[in-house]
Amino acid sequence: MGKNGGTKIYCPSCEEIQICEAIPVPHITYDSSDYSQRMYLTNHPDLNFFQRGRRCKACGEEFITAEIEYEFLMELSNLRIALKDIKENAEIYNKQTVDAQKTLQKLQKSLSLLQALK
Numbered sequence: 001m002g003k004n005g006g007t008k009i010y011c012p013s014c015e016e017i018q019i020c021e022a023i024p025v026p027h028i029t030y031d032s033s034d035y036s037q038r039m040y041l042t043n044h045p046d047l048n049f050f051q052r053g054r055r056c057k058a059c060g061e062e063f064i065t066a067e068i069e070y071e072f073l074m075e076l077s078n079l080r081i082a083l084k085d086i087k088e089n090a091e092i093y094n095k096q097t098v099d100a101q102k103t104l105q106k107l108q109k110s111l112s113l114l115q116a117l118k
């Protein structure tokens, strides 16, 4: 903790640790309902978090941080890994499908040649 409520945290604009001061979230969102710091996502009511507005003292970037239960962070990390795997497998499947189609076309051509020999 520094003077004027500044806290050393990661600034997404500077991409490094900077001193950031706390500011009211509505100053960023212009939504007066954001004055409550205890929030949840309406589509995921179990995702409760505590939000704070931040202003980087180095670059002036304003952003919102959310304090969440650690398990939710791990769930997000696992979901990212799973999505990456799904994407990679889908790309492999797509390529193999194209290759299989080409093979099938060649096979059909060969078959029609054989049928013509009858």
Ligand SMILES: [Zn+2]
Residues within 6 Å of the ligand: 011, 012, 013, 014, 015, 018, 056, 057, 058, 059, 060, 061
């Ligand atoms: Zn910054």
